[in-house]
Amino acid sequence: MEPIIAIVLVLIGYALGSAKLINQGNEALVERLGQYHRKLKPGLNFIVPLLDQIVMEDTTREQVLDIKPQNVITRDNIYLEVDGVVYWRVTDIEKSFYEIDDLQQALTNLTTTTLREIIAQNTLEETNAARASMNTALLAQLNETTAQWGVGILRVDIQSITPPESVRKSMEEQRAAEISSRAEILEAEGRRAAAIKKAEGTKTSMQIISEALRSNPESKEILRYLVAQDYINASYRLGESENAKVVFVDPGKGGEMMDLISQMTYGEEHVNNGENGST
The missing domain is CATH 3.30.479.30 (Band 7 domain)
Known part of the structure; x- marks a missing residue:
């Protein structure tokens, strides 16, 4: 009976010594008598006790x-x-x-x-x-x-x-200078676009006034009124300025101003004909 118990104990010890459990995500290397033998995958593996030895177990995860x-x-x-x-x-x-x-x-x-x-x-x-x-x-x-x-x-x-x-610090100063430069460029482009639109608006207004005067010569008094109104508004704005200066204009020059405007709208030939007709 005792030999049987001894054999059973030896078998149990052999089984326990040969069974190797490798966790998921790991692998192990087995050497037999000092030389590489095989690789153990995750799960239950068996080796030969005394002959085989696990020399390394490492993860294959990131x-x-x-x-x-x-x-x-x-x-x-x-x-x-x-x-x-x-x-x-x-x-x-x-x-x-x-x-x-x-x-x-x-x-x-x-x-x-x-x-x-x-x-x-x-x-x-x-x-x-x-x-x-x-x-x-x-x-x-x-x-x-x-x-x-x-x-x-x-x-x-x-x-x-x-x-x-x-x-x-040099990089920060350079970035600040670049931002400031871009802002100035955008501002200049904005002023340029505004000036172009203003000029186009003035041109359109002059064209409308010119067409109205050509179609209705009696509207000269309306033009005189508009010029006088702009003159008054300009004088008012000039008076509000801190650097305002008083400028005296000869009332007799009003006719010359109207002749200049008429020349711009009707043409030089029409003005000359008007002068010849009046003499």
Whole structure:
């Protein structure tokens, strides 16, 4: 009876020693007598006790690598402080264990070095404007190296690019100057458009008055009234101005003014004919 109990206990111990449970999202590597044997998938797996040994169990889920602020220099010799985030995943656990010693440290060093190389190819202005393209270039270059480590880089985000304080002040002053310049340009264009519309309105008004005078010569008195009204309004506005000056106009010049207006509306020949007829 005792040998049977001993055999049962040995079988139970063997079963417990050979059964290995791998959690979902993980994989494990098994070595037999010091050499790679096989890979264990999620779920219940069995190995040979004493001969087989699990040397590594790691996740195949997406992981995040935080790149701490690094001092880099641009093509135009501006020192920047840059940090970022790398999203990566183990695609081949066998390579990630046997091809590289410290995977996390290797990824950090590789990302930092590649980031410095890419920023060194751009000026400060290009670095601020082309962050998306730098992320793409960084992603492509990292994957070229990490593929042999059994790692896939999913996404790279450059989080912040911080120039020195003196450079930031210069950039702020430049942006303020650009905003002010655009505002002045818009204001000048607005004044120009208003002047054009006013001139077009004046031209249209003169055309209407000219047509009215041609069709109805008796409307000359109306024109005299309009001119006198504009003269009074202009004098009133001039009197309100702080820099107003009093100007005396010879009343006898009124006829010359009307002749000038008539010349503009009727034409020089009509005015001359009127003068010849009156003499």
